[in-house]
Amino acid sequence: MPAKFAPLLLICSLLLPLPATSAALPSEVDGQPLPSLAPMLEKISPGIVNIATTATVDRGVARDFFGFRYRLPPRKVNSLGSGVIVDAEKGLILTNHHVVGVADEITVTLFDNRELKATVVGSDKESDIAVLKVEAKNLIAVPMSDSDKLRVGDFVVAIGNPFSLGHTVTSGIVSALGRQGLGIEQYEDFIQTDAAINPGNSGGALVNLRGELVGINTAIVSPGGTGNIGIGFAIPINQAWNVLQQIMQFGEVRRGALGLSVNDMTRELAEALGVAQSSGVIVTTVSEGLPADKAGIKPYDIIVALNGRAIRNRGDWTNQLGLQPSESWVTVELLRDGKRMNIRAKLSASAIERIAGESIHPLLEGITLRNYLRRGEPAGVEITELQPRSRAAQYGLRSGDVLIGLGRYRVEDIGALKELAKGQRALPINVLRDDNTYLLVLK
Structure with a gap:
């Protein structure tokens, strides 16, 4: 073959198809199958x-x-x-x-x-x-x-x-x-x-x-x-x-209740009481006849854990207690007079009383209300039931709405709503719905 054709043959050989090779992953490595979900x-x-x-x-x-x-x-x-x-x-x-x-x-x-x-x-x-x-x-x-x-x-x-x-x-x-x-x-x-x-x-x-x-x-x-x-x-x-x-x-969900009130345990409060514990919550009141009272929890007890989980502040306490169902047993770890102790208590149902809307104002006839709590604190009045043909429904209220204000005044519970609605011919209601607020006027 003449020398002048050698470069051409080299180029052609680079263009020839190569034997097919598999690019698939092996089914196993060192005898072990590859992991897969x-x-x-x-x-x-x-x-x-x-x-x-x-x-x-x-x-x-x-x-x-x-x-x-x-x-x-x-x-x-x-x-x-x-x-x-x-x-x-x-x-x-x-x-x-x-x-x-x-x-x-x-x-x-x-x-x-x-x-x-x-x-x-x-x-x-x-x-x-x-x-x-x-x-x-x-x-x-x-x-x-x-x-x-x-x-x-x-x-x-x-x-x-x-x-x-x-x-x-x-x-x-x-x-x-x-x-x-x-x-x-x-x-x-x-x-x-x-x-x-x-x-x-x-x-x-x-x-x-x-x-x-x-x-x-x-x-x-x-x-x-x-x-x-x-x-x-x-x-x-x-x-x-x-x-x-x-x-x-x-x-519905029936969350458990102990029947006590607490405040944050701060460093200033610890110094005033002469204790070293500066975290947790301090019991301020205990309701007579309810689970905390029956279990022996007392005012000025410092609660540091619930069911083995640390309580740092009031938010922790409200959250962890709110996750416990009614009729369940809980273990409250607390400090009393410098001594640490565990107290077992059976939670009662934190049932919220429902009342008919007409008992508050005639314009609220056909709806059922209950106090609405957020993080354990009064935060409005919730509509739990609503008749489709009621005046409230015709004006746009819905089941699940939370009434948070009447006119310029804040409504925290049913008592406040009833007091503010006295003698009113129309009810300008501030409503919380899906994290949005609306103003509806019932006439």
């Missing part, structure tokens, strides 16, 4: 559902060009979230209260694309847990774990419906436990995780590597308000399951 996810994915809701939103009152007031027509709002099947036989689904709280219509989409209409069995705004029920066969429930056994560093997987993308899986670890004081819910004991949780994940599952449910995803920290930055929160399944059981039994 796929087998676990294939078992439990049918237990996580997408939730679509439709709600009617009151748009309030506006003024026209001439200054006349008129009511704006209501509008329909759609939203999406997630849920977890926890009882396949009964068709029970756990999700967040804020996913379905004001929904008129709820549609659940299963992993196999079946669409089912769901009803709300019960919902608890304070813990942000709701229980739904669907009628269907061949449902698959997600098994539950003991969330009290979680440890920081445990691997977890979040499953839900972020940004309407449908069934999505993310993984991470438990970043912290017992997160409180975030102002997200009234009662907080969150699992913190760096598994990506985004809008639409609310009500979805947080599971361990065995595919067991450890939490219900509920919130994120997001400075921009839209996406995940690695700080998400889930409600421990032990807490959510307790709420579910109470809803199924009573139709």
